[in-house]
Amino acid sequence: MTASEKKKVLIVEDDHLVSEMIKGMLEDLGYEVAGEAEDGHEALGMVKKLHPDVVLMDIKMPRMSGIEASILIQKHFPTPVVILSAYETEDLVKEASEAGVGAFVVKPPRPGELFRAIEIACGRFVDMVKLSNLRCKYAEAMKTIESLSKLLPVCPGCGEEKQDEDYLNKLNLYLSGIPVEEISRYLCSRCRSRTDT
Amino acid sequence: MNRFCAGGRERSQPEIERFELLSDICLKMNVLDDTFSAMKLAVDSVSEFKGIDAAGIFFLDSTSGDCVLEFSNGLPGWFIDSCSRFAPGSALHEMLKSDSNVFPDSIEQSPFNCEGSPPLFLKGLFPLVLNDAAESIMFIASSEPGALPAEIRGILETLISMLKASISRISAENRSRTSEREHSLLLESIRDPVFALNDNQEVQYCNEAFKQLICFEDESIEKAVFSEVAGNELADTLRGKFDEILDSDGGICSITCEYRKRVFNTFISRKPGGLIVLMSDITESDQTRKELNFREKFESLLINISTDFIEMRGSALNLGINDALLNIGVTIEVDRAYLFQFSKEQKIMNNTHEWCATNIQPQIDKIHELKIDDYPWWMNRLNRHWTIHIPKVTDLPSWAEAERELFESRNIQSLLVVPIVHGNDLIGFLGFDSVNQERYWTEDIIDLLRMLGDAIGNALSRNRMEKQLIEMYRRAEKEAQTNAVLLKEVSHRVKNNLSEIIGLLYAQRRFASNDNTHDEFVQNLISRIRGLSTVHDMLSSSGWKPLELTMLARGIIDNAIVSASCSKKLKASISNSSIRVNPNQAHALALILNELVRNSLKYALADSDSLKIKVRMRKRRAGRITLIYSDNGPGYPVEVLEHNMKNLGLDLIQNLIMKNLQGELTLQNDGGASARISFSRTITEDSSNDSK
Known part of the structure; x- marks a missing residue:
């Protein structure tokens, strides 16, 4: 059982021996241990610096808890997070879920369990990133449609040609904003054939 | 003597004589007091008149129906012998049935005739009525035939009228006397006082009971003024009612009055010319009724109180007891009602509830914590569950001083x-x-009050038991919560320990070299796991509360020395300190000390027969703690002091101090190996709660 790509993992754990366990297990699974942080605060700095593929996070730690750190990581440096805790109360699971955590594993994990958790968290994180990108594109497209609708030459209310004074100005302004590489999409068939030739 | 008759005509001498005779008979008849004498007088007198030789009176025998001759005057012996009784159906019997005066004018054939004797002519028949049941008839006869002259007839009719009047008078007088006798008997047979007053409120008659009631000893009470003989107490009470009844047309009224400590239901009724008063003595029934009413009221009150107590808890029960004392106190008309409760040890009694009547001084604030032993007489009775009834406090015996x-x-x-x-x-x-x-207090009241005592006792006991139950429930609930938290903590610790053991295995694998034998690998692992086990035991025993550092160090070092099974002389000196560390720090320190002792045992004993380990701990400023571990061995090699040597023991010590304790480690040689560990004592949330 090895990771398809050698993913870099950041371990956030305040207990040295537990940290040893995770490290040994990750190495056996084919992951690369990118670093070890002792609390949530240190983890934030190391995520920013090391850009790990996934973070394995304990919950109860000094200075900053794993939940708080997960929230801040998702906000500032979106990275998949897998919680690894000896506590497994419903409240903790709920808090972890709300913090944007990808998986929750109870200590001590079996290697296969840890592997699945890391892979699923990473997979869901990729989906989430894609979804986020799509959402951005959708928002952009909606913005374009709104701009174009204002440039229609005929009024949908009366069917008359628009006589607004600044209509041509608006049209020129819009056309001037079209990137050069996209301009062909806006051309008429004659201009397009001329360009093609 | 009146010589003139009604028409103004002067009477003749015979008329005057007849009139005088008639007057004389009338006077005699008026003083007679029985009807027989009157009849006899009439029969005897009638022959005084001219033309009348004999007279008699037949009675109708109601049993046989015969006419029987009762009185006679001038009748011949043969008549008396043969005509003294006539059976029904005989001519004479029929004739005697006449219901009006008869003067037979033409009775030629006299029914009284007897062969061989001079004839006797019937001259008149006069029916008499003695009473409603018996009939009688008077007859007159003469030896001469022919009708009686008119004046004689008139005289006879007057005489018969006088006789009838006398018979009526005498009968009435007899009835009246009988009635009076019966009335008197009736009055005397009534045990309640009865008396009659006239319109002037003078006593007309009364029975003996009335006389006894008013203590009247004179012989005659008749005509005595009521208020004088009965006294003002009774007269004043009844006067208004007397006037009311006298002013009314009739009717009857009743009034309940008290007289000479007795209660009477007095009935006053109107009678012609006055009042009749019956005083029915209802003292006993009134008393019984009052007692029944009281008992009913008291029982109802007790039922209500007992029922209310069932639902009462805590302060509501206190209010309920106060309310019950008030109600009972008012009902049985005492001045103070109170409740005392004994302490659990039965040494002290306290006045916990009290009610006082108006103007009665409360005692609840003055009587506190009375020692039971001070009142032996009192407690002797109460301990036997007796009622203490003291009608007179001054009568208490000397030992109840x-x-x-x-x-x-x-x-x-x-x-x-x-x-x-x-x-x-x-x-x-x-x-x-x-x-x-x-x-x-009567036995009835005492019995009812004991029932109240039982009701209050049940309520108090139930309240106490409920309080105990609630207390037990709260304790159990708290313990359950604590246990649940502890269970979670234990689960967490166990999982953490298992994780650490796995971590140890990985770490040991990482540092394993070809020089290590399998046995050494296992022994090292066992030793470290034993260290983990020791601190786990200590933390479990303390309930995962902060541990004393001295105790922790002693436990780990002693355990490591014992586990070493070494024949050489080993001695550990650990300073006494009150420093406590939280469970996480204790856990890390236990592993660190375990590694340090293992190190001492491995290296310090190599060239020596004895090992002396010393542990000193000190509290510094700002919560810093310093723990110095030293032994009397050859000290650390230079590579170790210069951080150029790596092995698992040292790696564990350094990382546990750095990560788990966030502290610092200084290694030096000072008459042996010396490790100085400095860290901050942190109070975690769990340990701070535990400290509380």
Whole structure:
């Protein structure tokens, strides 16, 4: 059982021996241990610096808890997070879920369990990133449609040609904003054939 | 003598004589007091008149129906012998049935005739009525035939009228006397006082009971003024009613009045010319009725109180007891009602509830924590669950001196106390004081008050038990919560320990070299896991509370030395300190000390027969703690001091201090190996809660 790509993992754990366990297990699974942080605060700095593929996070730690750190990581440096805790109360699971955590594993994990958790968290994180990108594109497209609708030459209310004074100005302004590489999409068939030739 | 008749005509001498004779008979007849004498006088007198030789009176025998001759005058012997009785159906019998005066003018053939005897002519028949049941008829006869002259007839009719009047008078007088006798008998047969008054409110008659009631000893009470003989007490009470009845047309009224400590239901009725008064003595029934009413009211009150107590808890029960004392106190008319409760140890009694009547001094604030042993007489009775009934406090025996002094100091004259018992336990008593007067309580009231005591006893006991149950439930709930938290903590610790063991295995694998034998690998692992086990035991025993550092160090070092099974002389000196560390720090320190001792055992004992380990700990400023571990061995190699040597033991010590304790490690050689560990004592949330 090895990771398809050698993913870099950041371990956030305040207990040295537990940290040893995770490290040994990750190495056996084919992951690369990118670093070890002792609390949530240190983890934030190391995520920013090391850009790990996934973070394995304990919950109860000094200075900053794993939940708080997960929230801040998702906000500032979106990275998949897998919680690894000896506590497994419903409240903790709920808090972890709300913090944007990808998986929750109870200590001590079996290697296969840890592997699945890391892979699923990473997979869901990729989906989430894609979804986020799509959402951005959708928002952009909606913005374009709104701009174009204002440039229609005929009024949908009366069917008359628009006589607004600044209509041509608006049209020129819009056309001037079209990137050069996209301009062909806006051309008429004659201009397009001329360009093609 | 009146010589003139009604028409103004002067009477003749015979007329005057007849008139005088008639007057004489009338006078005689008027003084007679029985009808037979009157009839006899009439029969005897009638022959005085001219033309009348004989007279007699036949009675109708109601049994046989015969006419029987009762009186006679001038009748011949043969008549008396043969005509003294006529059977029904005979001619004479029929004739005697006449219902009006008859003067037969032409009776030629006299029914009274008897062969061989001079004839006797019937001259007149006069029916007489003695009473409603018997009939009689008077007859007159003459030896001469022919009708009686008119004046004689008139005289006879007058005489018969006089006789009838006399018979009526005498009958009426007889009936009246009989009636009076019966009336008198009736009055005397009535045991209640009865009397009659005339319109002037003078006593007309009364029975003996009335005389006894008013203590009248004179012979005659008749005509005595009522108010004078009965006294003003009764007269004033009844006068208004007398006037009311006298002013009315009739009717009857009744009034309940008290006279000479007795209660009478007095019936006053109107009679012609006055009043009849019957005084029915209802003293006993009134008393019984009052007692029944009281008992009914009291029982109803007790039922209500007992029912209310079932639902009462805590402060509501206190209010309920106060309310019950008020209601009972008012009902049985005492001056003070109170509740005392004994302490659990039965050494102290406390006045917990009290009600006082108006103007009665409360005692609840003055009587506190009375020692039971001070009142032996009192407690001797209560312990036997007896009721204490003291009608007169001054009558208390000499060995109840303490009790008497207590009562007298509070002006108590009488008191009643009922024990409050639940099961066989005496838990208190209910007391009722009479301050203003001496009181005696009946058995009925005492029984009912004991029932009240039982009701209060049940309520108090139930309340106590409920409090205990609630307390137990709260304790159990708290323990359950604590256990749940502890269980989670234990689960967490166990999982953490398992994780650490796995971590140890990985770490040991990482540092394993070809020089290590399998046995050494296992022994090292066992030793480290034993260290983990020791601190786990210590933390479990302390309930995961902060551990004393001295105790922790001693436990780990002693355990490591024992596990070493070494024949050489080993000695550990650990300073006493009150420093406590939280469970996480204790856990890390235990592993660190375990590694340090293992290190000492491995290297310091190599060239020596004895090992002396010293552990010193000190509290610094700002919560910093310093722990110095040293031994008397050859000290650390230079590579170690210069951090150029790596092995698992050192790696564990350094990382546990750095990560788990966030502290610093200084290694030096000072007469042996010396490790100085400095860290901050952190109070985690769990340990701070535990400290509380």
